[in-house]
Amino acid sequence: SKALVWLRNDLRLLDNDAIYGAASNHERLNFVVVRTPDTWRAHDWSAAKWSLYHRQLQCLANDLAERGHSLHVHTVASFKDSVDYIVAYATKQDVQAIYINREYPLHERQRDHRLCVNAEEVGIQVVQYDSNLLVAPERIQSGTGSFYRMFTPFFRAWKEELVTAGLPGPYQRSVIPDGSDNSAPTIDVRVPDDIPGQCRHTDDWLVGEAQIRQKVSVYVREKADHYHHLRDLPSEVGTSQLSPYWEIGAISPRIAAHFLQKQAPEFPSGLSEGMHTWLSELAWREFYQHLMFHVPRLSRHKPFQEETDNYPWRKDEKAFQAWCEGQTGYPIVDAGMRQLAKTGWMHNRVRMIVANFLTKDLHMDWRLGEQWFMRNLIDGSFPANNGGWQWSASTGTDAVPYFRVFNPTRQSEKVDPDGVYIRRWLPELKDVPIKHIHEPHQWLRQYDPDNSYPAPMVNHKEARERFIANFKQVKHGN
Numbered sequence: 001s002k003a004l005v006w007l008r009n010d011l012r013l014l015d016n017d018a019i020y021g022a023a024s025n026h027e028r029l030n031f032v033v034v035r036t037p038d039t040w041r042a043h044d045w046s047a048a049k050w051s052l053y054h055r056q057l058q059c060l061a062n063d064l065a066e067r068g069h070s071l072h073v074h075t076v077a078s079f080k081d082s083v084d085y086i087v088a089y090a091t092k093q094d095v096q097a098i099y100i101n102r103e104y105p106l107h108e109r110q111r112d113h114r115l116c117v118n119a120e121e122v123g124i125q126v127v128q129y130d131s132n133l134l135v136a137p138e139r140i141q142s143g144t145g146s147f148y149r150m151f152t153p154f155f156r157a158w159k160e161e162l163v164t165a166g167l168p169g170p171y172q173r174s175v176i177p178d179g180s181d182n183s184a185p186t187i188d189v190r191v192p193d194d195i196p197g198q199c200r201h202t203d204d205w206l207v208g209e210a211q212i213r214q215k216v217s218v219y220v221r222e223k224a225d226h227y228h229h230l231r232d233l234p235s236e237v238g239t240s241q242l243s244p245y246w247e248i249g250a251i252s253p254r255i256a257a258h259f260l261q262k263q264a265p266e267f268p269s270g271l272s273e274g275m276h277t278w279l280s281e282l283a284w285r286e287f288y289q290h291l292m293f294h295v296p297r298l299s300r301h302k303p304f305q306e307e308t309d310n311y312p313w314r315k316d317e318k319a320f321q322a323w324c325e326g327q328t329g330y331p332i333v334d335a336g337m338r339q340l341a342k343t344g345w346m347h348n349r350v351r352m353i354v355a356n357f358l359t360k361d362l363h364m365d366w367r368l369g370e371q372w373f374m375r376n377l378i379d380g381s382f383p384a385n386n387g388g389w390q391w392s393a394s395t396g397t398d399a400v401p402y403f404r405v406f407n408p409t410r411q412s413e414k415v416d417p418d419g420v421y422i423r424r425w426l427p428e429l430k431d432v433p434i435k436h437i438h439e440p441h442q443w444l445r446q447y448d449p450d451n452s453y454p455a456p457m458v459n460h461k462e463a464r465e466r467f468i469a470n471f472k473q474v475k476h477g478n
């Protein structure tokens with residue numbers, strides 16, 4: 001019998017449950033990718049993400065060709081069209097079943113629901129897996145039978161589920177039956193001009209499943225032990241920098257878990273503090289995907305705490321531009337925003353600082369920042385980005401309490417004490433002595449009066465007080 005594997009954000013052969021399921025039940029397989037540029041534009045795909053996705057797609061096509069399968073790549077406009085196309089193609093190819101890995105935001109779920117209905121109508125079965133998560137959303141329930149709103153109990157339940165369900169072996173690529181068509185399509189990796197984002201080339205990011213797997217393995221063996229010390233230092237490469245690969249599914253989280261298990265056979269117990277903290281980041285990723293699944297309004301640009309929609313967010317195009325361009329006069333904020341523009345990536349601690357600054361110092365709607373991030377990030381992930389923004393703006397579940405407002409200067413002193421990160425991204429501050437790097441304005445006035453670096457655009461103390469007062473009003477009405 002024959003099956004079709006529809007690959008979306010799961011561009012890998014190893015540990016891909018949809019492929020494994022199809023190969024276990026059918027002799028002949030068809031592999032299909034349907035590009036949906038209109039929907040990707042509507043979802044604010046950045047140029048960097050676009051580039052990485054297509055480069056990895058070419059690697060996947062080559063890997064499949066080595067096994068005798070020609071990846072069928074087709075382009076339509078939207079998600080809706082992709083379903084129509086897949087069902088028509090599956091019918092023409094006379095397949096018995098379509099295999100997919102689930103995705104959890106609303107549009108993706110609507111697309112897959114439509115697929116199930118339309119395929120069933122023509123007698124084709126749809127088989128779904130949760131291969132992009134370690135734990136599927138339905139497998140975790142709070143004591144009250146609902147979903148967890150707080151991360152800590154979620155993490156505990158998530159780890160328990162890993163123990164209960166065990167960690168199945170990563171399914172081998174060799175499960176794919178050999179085919180006879182060794183031709184690989186040539187993928188156009190160029191980014192269309194209208195796709196947003198300053199970073200348009202991603203050659204610094206390796207692609208190819210085997211290489212990415214190697215990167216995970218090296219990170220877990222050599223760095224993860226020190227993660228808890230290094231993760232808050234943006235000047236160091238202390239985190240894994242794997243986020244772009246989870247997003248397009250070039251690697252499965254289970255592979256990472258297997259590498260951790262090699263270090264600690266009792267996994268998830270027995271991990272060193274660094275590795276355990278790193279595992280918690282993988283759980284944060286799943287926490288936000290589960291939330292998308294359980295709370296559809298998150299996919300409709302609504303805050304988790306609905307009353308926070310009454311916050312009087314300020315509209316100021318010029319101030320927003322200054323934030324986007326890294327011209328706020330707060331060096332740590334500006335360094336982060338320039339790193340994002342240049343590379344399509346930003347260190348997590350700095351993401352928190354710039355998001356806090358936009359919402360709590362500039363009093364601007366978190367959705368503006370969320371969209372700017374999506375349009376620039378190479379790892380733009382709707383659940384993680386939405387979660388990160390709502391956490392920072394205090395509108396989300398388990399968010400930072402609204403009265404805790406980061407002081408960007410104190411944060412800067414803490415996470416970049418010698419200003420190494422700041423100087424890397426703000427060359428105009430390269431001569432400022434360490435003592436003045438976090439608040440360089442007085443020094444610049446005296447020793448470098450022609451320097452164009454702007455004065456701070458807001459007074460943090462005043463902005464903080466206004467934010468807290470406004471938010472209190474919104475939350476408690478006084």
Ligand code: FAD
Binds near residue numbers: 240348
């Ligand atoms: P590591 O520290 O090595 O962590 C390992 C993996 O865990 C990451 O690759 C990522 O998949 C996951 N992870 C780590 N932290 C988080 C987190 N807080 N939430 C969810 N998953 C996490 N992450 C994205 O992948 N895409 C986004 O679009 C995104 N937007 C963000 C926006 C804001 C405002 C904030 C505060 C955070 C955002 N994050 C996002 C989370 C986090 O910043 C990145 O995952 C992390 O910086 C990626 O670097 P890394 O791969 O070196 O992570």
